[in-house]
Amino acid sequence: MRRILIAECKQEVSTFNPHLSQYADFRVRYGQDLLRYHRSVRNEIGGALSVFNELVNVEVVPAYSACFITSGGTLAADAWQRIASEFIESIRSAPPVDGVYLCMHGAMASQEELDPEGFLISETRRVLGDDVPIVVSLDLHGILTDRMVEHSDAIVAYHTYPHVDFFETGERAARLLLKILDGARPVTAKVAIPALVRGDELITATGLFGNSIRIAQQVETGPQGLSAGMFIGNPFTDVPALQTTSFVVTDNDIELAEREALRIAESFWPNRHRMKAPLVSLDEMAARMLKPNRGTIALVDAADATSSGASGDSNAILRKLIECGYRGRTLLPIVDAPAVQRAMAVGVGGTICTTVGGTLDTGRFQPLSIEGTVRHLADGLFRSESFGEVWDSGPSAVLDCENLTLAISSRAVSLYDRSFFYSLGQNPRSFDAVVVKSPHCQHHMFADWCEAMIHIDAPGSSSANLPYLGHTRCPRPIFPLDHDVEFHPRVKRFQRG
Numbered sequence: 001m002r003r004i005l006i007a008e009c010k011q012e013v014s015t016f017n018p019h020l021s022q023y024a025d026f027r028v029r030y031g032q033d034l035l036r037y038h039r040s041v042r043n044e045i046g047g048a049l050s051v052f053n054e055l056v057n058v059e060v061v062p063a064y065s066a067c068f069i070t071s072g073g074t075l076a077a078d079a080w081q082r083i084a085s086e087f088i089e090s091i092r093s094a095p096p097v098d099g100v101y102l103c104m105h106g107a108m109a110s111q112e113e114l115d116p117e118g119f120l121i122s123e124t125r126r127v128l129g130d131d132v133p134i135v136v137s138l139d140l141h142g143i144l145t146d147r148m149v150e151h152s153d154a155i156v157a158y159h160t161y162p163h164v165d166f167f168e169t170g171e172r173a174a175r176l177l178l179k180i181l182d183g184a185r186p187v188t189a190k191v192a193i194p195a196l197v198r199g200d201e202l203i204t205a206t207g208l209f210g211n212s213i214r215i216a217q218q219v220e221t222g223p224q225g226l227s228a229g230m231f232i233g234n235p236f237t238d239v240p241a242l243q244t245t246s247f248v249v250t251d252n253d254i255e256l257a258e259r260e261a262l263r264i265a266e267s268f269w270p271n272r273h274r275m276k277a278p279l280v281s282l283d284e285m286a287a288r289m290l291k292p293n294r295g296t297i298a299l300v301d302a303a304d305a306t307s308s309g310a311s312g313d314s315n316a317i318l319r320k321l322i323e324c325g326y327r328g329r330t331l332l333p334i335v336d337a338p339a340v341q342r343a344m345a346v347g348v349g350g351t352i353c354t355t356v357g358g359t360l361d362t363g364r365f366q367p368l369s370i371e372g373t374v375r376h377l378a379d380g381l382f383r384s385e386s387f388g389e390v391w392d393s394g395p396s397a398v399l400d401c402e403n404l405t406l407a408i409s410s411r412a413v414s415l416y417d418r419s420f421f422y423s424l425g426q427n428p429r430s431f432d433a434v435v436v437k438s439p440h441c442q443h444h445m446f447a448d449w450c451e452a453m454i455h456i457d458a459p460g461s462s463s464a465n466l467p468y469l470g471h472t473r474c475p476r477p478i479f480p481l482d483h484d485v486e487f488h489p490r491v492k493r494f495q496r497g
Contacts, residue, residue, distance in 0.1 A: 002058050002181060005094050006034070006045060008065035008103040009087055009120055012141065014236035014309025015109055016461035016469050017073035019360040023082055025411075026066045027390075030090065034062040042387045044103045044137050047170025051178070058178075061097055064090035069392050070412045071309040073461070080110035087120055091127045099177050100124060100134040102152075103170070106142015107234035107309075114239040114473070118147030125151040130497065135177040137169050141234040144190060145241045149494045154186040154249045157229035159213050160204050162416065162440045166387060176226055179251075186226050186249050188494040189257035191265040193244040194487060195479040196235040197275035198302075198464040203440060208271040212246070212264050219260045224253045230264060235469075236309050236462045242474035244268065258491045269487050272479050277302070277439070277464035279457035282316065286324035288454060289433065293328065295451035296431060302439035303460025305415070310437075310462040311335065312412040315357025315368045317435055317458060318404070322368075328432030330404050333420060335360065337410040343374045343397035350374050352399070356406060364459045372401035380409060382423035386442070391419060398424050405431070416441050439464060 013021060029037055038045035045065075052058045066083045075083075102124065108116040121136060128134075133153040138144070140158045149155060156173040158165055180186060201207035209232070216228035227249040233242050246264035248257040280288070285299065304314035312335035321330060339354045346352050352374065355367035376398035384391050394410030407424050414420075416438040421428055428434040429449065436446055436453075439462075447453055457465050467481055479485045 002099065003061050003095065003097040004052060004058055004177065005061040005063050005091070005097040005100045006048065007063040007087060007090060008045060008067055009083065009117070010103065010105040011068035011075065012071040012105050012107040012139065012234055012237070012309055013074055013109050014071070014461040015074050015238045016236055017309055017311050017361060018363060019073045019311050020076040021068070021072035021074065021079065022076055023079040025069050025072055026083065027069060028086070029065040031062050034065045035060065041389045042167040043389060044166050044170035044173065047167035048101050048174035051171050051174035061094055063094050070306050070414050072412060073309065073311070075108065075110040077111040080113060080116065084116070084120065088123050088127065091124050097128070097132060099181050100128065100132060101173055101177055102134060102136045104136055104138055106138040106144065106231065107237040109237050109239050115145045115147055115241065118145045121148055122151040133177060133180040135173050135180070137173040138231070139163070140229060140231055142231050143233045143237060143239060143241050144231045144245045144247060146492065149188055149190065153180055153496060154188065154227055155247060156227045157231060159217060159229060161202055161209070162442050164442065172227070179226065184226060185252040187252055187254045187257055188247060188249045189254065189261040189491050190245055190247040191261045191489055191491055193246065193265050193269060194475065194477060194485050195244045195269070195272045196242070196466055196481070197232055197244065197272060198235065198439065198466065199275050199277040201271065201275045202232065208274060209268070212268045215264050215267055219248055224250045224256055226251055228260065228264070230268065234308065235466055238471045238473045240473050240475070243478060254493055254495065258493060261491055262489055265489055276480060277455055279455050279465060281457050282320045285454055285456050286320050286326070289321065289326045289328070290324060293432060293451055296429060296449070297433045298446045298450040298453045299433055299435045300439070300453055300455045301435055301437045301458050301460070302455065303458045303463035305438050305462045306412040307414045307416045307438055308462035310460050311360040312437065313357050313360045314365050314458065314460050316365065317456065318357065319368050321404070327403050330433040330435070331407065331421065331426055331428055331431045332404065332435040333407045333409070333415055333437055335409050335412050337394065339408050340395050340397045340410045343399060343408070344377060344395060346374055348374050348377055356408065361461060370401045372399040372406065374398070375400050376425050378424055382419060384414070385417040385419040385422065393420055396424060398426065417445050
């Protein structure tokens with residue numbers, strides 16, 4: 001009987017979001033509670049369990065899961081210390097195991113540790129020793145540090161953006177771990193690329209980035225391939241290792257790993273200039289919205305994308321629509337716990353005068369005074385449209401302010417699909433305009449049926465206008481923060497044992 005330990009620690013942060021993430025922003029699960037939850041959703045651990053559960057000679061040892069309720073700002077020092085302590089203690093107190101699967105994101109950052117995943121992987125290695133194989137799954141927006149590769153046996157990354165392969169990534173990680181237990185000897189090569197990228201060309205099904213991913217998939221499924229992919233990093237997690245990285249893991253063929261990691265990197269570099277988001281100013285947006293429209297307009301506010309670590313309390317587009325006199329029916333999400341409390345106090349049908357926005361990222365956004373009627377109240381618990389995960393926006397309210405319908409949450413929640421709107425009884429198709437606080441959603445969410453998707457250069461801690469953010473930690477020079485950046489490919493190789 002093979003015992004395989006499973007543990008999870010996942011968060012994606014924007015270090016440009018001044019509002020620190022706290023311990024309460026995570027769902028923490030232990031033991032059987034971890035298994036019960038992940039068997040009910042199509043995420044990475046769910047995928048891994050589907051593989052392990054098919055085998056009579058595998059016993060799963062569930063240790064610990066700390067998974068962010070949604071992305072946010074830098075993790076507070078005390079929250080990180082508690083999560084790290086709980087994670088490591090769960091590894092230490094587990095029975096002897098033959099292998100480990102760690103589910104992580106790759107774009108965490110705390111006030112005192114800028115490579116949390118690397119720290120947890122290295123501590124897991126220290127506790128379990130050199131003979132227990134460790135496989136780690138990561139988001140392709142992760143930041144692949146040397147420490148993460150040095151202390152694990154193999155890395156597996158998502159292959160899709162927008163992400164639709166959570167479950168499949170877990171399956172791949174589980175199968176790879178089983179291969180190692182059966183005798184595979186993984187070696188890894190990685191190539192750092194001085195680029196931070198955004199935009200539609202990153203959509204793997206249709207964009208240029210998909211060409212590099214398809215090369216990686218061919219390598220991974222080749223005779224000696226074990227894993228391959230690219231990390232484009234989260235440009236909003238400003239840490240010393242932030243950049244784009246290609247990687248290849250092979251079964252004891254380091255020359256193949258090096259050659260293919262270089263090939264993937266070199267397929268990516270010439271396309272970097274097209275991997276920038278075309279943005280329009282708030283004034284240009286206002287002028288566009290005052291023209292006649294035949295269908296719903298999606299106003300894409302990626303600068304306040306909660307799934308990228310932004311605060312969610314931007315009222316910049318709301319303010320501009322009011323200023324320009326736009327009269328179309330508009331649906332807008334916003335985080336404002338005090339406004340929800342006022343709505344709860346008067347109840348459905350009541351009228352409130354309140355401010356909205358500017359409660360978290362107070363340096364960028366100022367509260368905006370409005371008056372409206374409370375149309376709906378909710379506890380904020382719902383399942384995501386995309387993968388069935390339990391999401392929690394905290395107590396939430398719908399406020400009608402003439403032609404504007406505000407979907408207000410007490411805490412940030414992922415907005416890369418329509419779940420939050422649906423949970424409050426709002427169908428985006430019923431509006432003339434909808435604010436989408438996500439850089440990209442699956443095509444059917446909005447792009448398939450909206451008349452236009454307008455990407456707006458608004459303020460925010462996850463702005464696609466990357467030079468606006470003010471990076472201070474990432475390697476320089478780097479595209480597009482610097483001019484005339486050169487790429488001289490160098491391969492780093494990693495082999496344990």
